[in-house]
Amino acid sequence: xxxxxxxxxxxxxxGLSAQEFERHIPIESxxxxxxxxxxxxxxxxxxxxxxxxxxxxxxxxxxATLFYTYYERTDVTDKDRRPLVxxxxxxxxxxxxxxxxxxxxxxxxxxxDEGYPIQPYGVKDNPHSILDVADIVFxxxxxxxxxRIVDPEADRRQFFGVNQDISYLAEWINTFVSRTxxxxxxKYLIGxxxxxxxxxxxxxRLQSSHWMYLNGVILxxxxxxxxxxxxxxxxxxxxxxxxxxxxxxKQLPSDLQSKDLLEVLEMSEQYTQNELLPVIAKGxxxxxxxxxxxxxxxxxxxxxxxxxxxxxxLDVPENxxxxxxxxxxxxxxxxxxxRYKGIDRxxxxxSPDFNxxxxxxxxxxxxxxxxxxxxxLNYKTDIKYxxxxxxxxxxxSGDNTGENLRQAMAMNPYLHVMTQSGYYDGATTxxxxxxxxxxxxxxxxxxxxxxxxxxxxxxxxYLRAEDLEKANEDIREFIRxxxxxxxxxxxx
Numbered sequence: 467x468x469x470x471x472x473x474x475x476x477x478x479x480x481g482l483s484a485q486e487f488e489r490h491i492p493i494e495s496x497x498x499x500x501x502x503x504x505x506x507x508x509x510x511x512x513x514x515x516x517x518x519x520x521x522x523x524x525x526x527x528x529x530a531t532l533f534y535t536y537y538e539r540t541d542v543t544d545k546d547r548r549p550l551v552x553x554x555x556x557x558x559x560x561x562x563x564x565x566x567x568x569x570x571x572x573x574x575x576x577x578x579d580e581g582y583p584i585q586p587y588g589v590k591d592n593p594h595s596i597l598d599v600a601d602i603v604f605x606x607x608x609x610x611x612x613x614r615i616v617d618p619e620a621d622r623r624q625f626f627g628v629n630q631d632i633s634y635l636a637e638w639i640n641t642f643v644s645r646t647x648x649x650x651x652x653k654y655l656i657g658x659x660x661x662x663x664x665x666x667x668x669x670x671r672l673q674s675s676h677w678m679y680l681n682g683v684i685l686x687x688x689x690x691x692x693x694x695x696x697x698x699x700x701x702x703x704x705x706x707x708x709x710x711x712x713x714x715x716k717q718l719p720s721d722l723q724s725k726d727l728l729e730v731l732e733m734s735e736q737y738t739q740n741e742l743l744p745v746i747a748k749g750x751x752x753x754x755x756x757x758x759x760x761x762x763x764x765x766x767x768x769x770x771x772x773x774x775x776x777x778x779x780l781d782v783p784e785n786x787x788x789x790x791x792x793x794x795x796x797x798x799x800x801x802x803x804x805r806y807k808g809i810d811r812x813x814x815x816x817s818p819d820f821n822x823x824x825x826x827x828x829x830x831x832x833x834x835x836x837x838x839x840x841x842x843l844n845y846k847t848d849i850k851y852x853x854x855x856x857x858x859x860x861x862x863s864g865d866n867t868g869e870n871l872r873q874a875m876a877m878n879p880y881l882h883v884m885t886q887s888g889y890y891d892g893a894t895t896x897x898x899x900x901x902x903x904x905x906x907x908x909x910x911x912x913x914x915x916x917x918x919x920x921x922x923x924x925x926x927x928y929l930r931a932e933d934l935e936k937a938n939e940d941i942r943e944f945i946r947x948x949x950x951x952x953x954x955x956x957x958x
Contacts, residue, residue, distance in 0.1 A: 489848045491612050493520050493531045497845045500540070503572040503591045505598040511540045512572060512597055516845035518612070519642060521634050529620040532638055533612035535562075535843070536603040536646070537572060546650040549600035549681070549945055552639060554607070556660030556689075558631065559857040561611035562604040563835045564827075565658055565686070569928040570596045570938060571604065573842070575834050580805070581929030583830035589838055594938040599945055600654070603642065607631060607664075609855035612847060627861025632667035639668070640676045652681040652949050656941075659894060659925065662688035663867045669881070670870035679878050679956075682948045683871065684941060685885045685902075687894045687925045691868030693905050695898065698746040701781045702738050705767055707895035708787055709734035711804035712769030714890055717791060719766060727889065727922060734767045735897065746780055784892055785817035798822065803924025804890045823924065828853060868906055875912050879956045882915045882948040886937055888927035889920055896920055917944070 496517035503510050515536040520528040542548050553570065555562050567589060568575050574592040578584055596602065606613040608625040615622070624630055643649055657665035662685040672678040695703060712718050713727055722730050745752050745760040752760070760780060765772040768782070769791055775782060788799050793813055800806035800823030808822030832853060839845045875881045885903055887896035903916050919940045921927035928934045950956075 490616075491531060491533070491614050491847060491849045492518055493528050493616055494518060495845075497843065499843055501572065503593075503595060503597065505572075505593055505595050508598065510572075510595075510598050513538050513540050514572075514843050516839060516843045519638065519645075520616075521608070521638055523617075523620070523624075527617065529617040530608045530615045530625065530634075531613060532608065533606045534603055534642070535566065535571075536601070537597055538601045538646075539597060545648065547652075547949075549652045549654060549949065550643070550646075550648045551596065551600045551602045551654045551656055552642075553602055553604045554635075554655070554657045554661040554664050555610075556658050556662070556664070557610070557854060557857065558607070558626070558660045558664075558860050559610060559855050560660070561835075561851065561853055561855070562606050563611065563831055563851075563853060564926060565656070565928070566604040567831060567834055567838065568926065569934070570602055570656070570941065572597050573838065574934070575830050575929075577830050577929065579931040581803075581826075581923070581926070583826060587830060587833040587837070589834050589842065592934075594935045596938055596941050596945075599942050601648075601651075605635070605638070607635065607857075609857055610852050611855075612849050612851060613855075614849070623861070626857045626859065628663065628667065628863070628865045628867065630861065631664060632671050632867075635664065636668055636671040636676055639672065640678065643678065649678075652945075653678065654682040654684065654945065654948075655680060656684040656686065658686040660689055662686065663691060663865065666691050666867035666871040669874035673874050673877055679880065680874070681880050682882045682884070682944060683874075684944065685883065685899070687887055687891055687927075688885055688899050688902055689894055690898065691871065691902055691906075692865035693868040693902055695901060698743055699901075701746050702743040703897055703901060704782065704784065704787075704895070705738045705742060705764060706731055706734045706897040707889075707892055708768035708770075708782075710889040710896070711787070711799060711892065712767075712791060714805055715769070715792060715799065717769030722766070728920075731889065737763060737767065738897070742780075788818050788892065789815055800824075800892070800924070802891060802893045803888065803926070803929075804892050805924060827926070827929075868902065872907050872912070875907070875915060879958055880948070880950060882944065883917070884940070884944045885916075885918045886927065886940065887918070887920055888924040888933070889922060891925040891927075893925055 496515050498515050518531040518533050521530040523529045555564050572592055572595045573589040576588045576590055655665035669683050713730055745756050761772055761775045764775045791799055798808040798818035801821045803823040806823040810819040885899050887899040889896050921933040923930040923933045928937050
């Protein structure tokens with residue numbers, strides 16, 4: 467008799483149905499555990515809750531369930547003054563693993579000081595976690611992490627789009643805050659990459675539809691947020707990032723290479739704003755001398771050959787830059803973090819074969835997160851942890867998230883916004899992040915509540931040990947500054 471037949475006979479003899487052995491994630495679950503971590507030299511005791519909470523439709527029926535991890539300090543008596551940070555990653559379609567296991571949470575990856583994988587894989591205590599000053603919940607949107615659609619008849623389109631995503635997540639956050647009794651707490655949203663689109667829209671949706679007012683929004687490696695920069699602006703805005711990557715790989719002229727990165731970037735930014743952009747805007751009507759000088763300076767600040775810049779008419783796309791900067795050395799550079807090098811099948815071509823930084827990150831994150839939940843937090847399931855989940859097609863129409871964030875700030879005098887960017891990020895560049903900040907509020911009336919922090923790393927700036935410490939300290943300081951003294955009225 468075949469083994470599977472024997473197994474079925476045993477199953478039915480126990481009175482169990484095949485459905486009871488189906489692989490699924492529970493719609494409601496919570497596994498709690500107690501831990502401690504030393505942060506900035508002081509012991510912090512906390513409770514971790516790994517679990518799932520439903521997403522309901524208008525009829526009150528569960529249509530999906532979201533997996534979350536909630537870290538709550540246990541030696542705090544006054545929760546009304548204790549901040550709550552709600553954390554999202556991006557993609558769209560990315561799990562919350564990245565910031566969870568490498569940035570703000572109580573555990574971080576075992577990696578080297580520059581962020582590269584090492585063996586044996588695993589996790590270690592995070593001495594820079596913000597858990598000393600705030601509780602944190604890491605949320606996985608539908609089809610990421612262990613989160614899943616649970617109603618087979620549910621319309622996928624209700625989850626997978628800019629505004630759909632914001633709508634159901636706002637409802638989910640409302641329920642979570644109510645269940646954990648955190649309505650009186652100062653509340654913060656933090657998002658990375660596409661997560662910045664998400665939290666910018668959520669800030670307005672939570673305030674306008676759920677009457678939940680925030681103290682802060684943190685934008686880590688932000689997207690464009692629906693702020694237009696097409697045409698000459700898009701072309702010119704690439705150059706400061708090119709300068710950063712070329713400086714790192716020692717491809718700039720010696721007089722620039724001998725300067726500190728930030729000094730060179732200031733020069734590149736000033737040239738981009740004041741000289742390059744006007745020439746590009748003139749197009750074919752720029753004089754030969756103007757165009758030739760722009761080509762020369764673009765090459766000087768990018769590490770590329772003048773002839774290459776000329777062939778592109780000053781419109782050098784990022785994928786070509788990643789392929790060409792180190793072509794003469796036989797390497798490509800990474801998209802999300804241009805410190806990383808890759809090797810292609812051929813040196814010829816216009817774009818790299820793969821993203822060298824992403825393969826490196828998956829190398830270290832995937833074993834760590836699959837170890838962490840069952841072995842440290844005791845959350846066990848046969849569901850696959852989706853580092854990147856199926857969320858296509860994604861409806862990108864109606865992206866007004868930058869304007870949403872401006873509206874949220876205008877409506878709420880308490881609300882502050884901080885941007886964090888890595889200089890070597892070629893996907894969501896630091897200069898475009900600054901551009902977001904400059905153009906978020908054309909009136910300039912919100913400038914005193916907007917801030918920018920830059921780091922000598924890439925998209926996940928926190929993977930570099932020095933920036934992990936600095937970036938977490940920047941969040942601590944942001945939280946301190948954005949919580950007003952007791953009794954301070956929210957008014958202009």
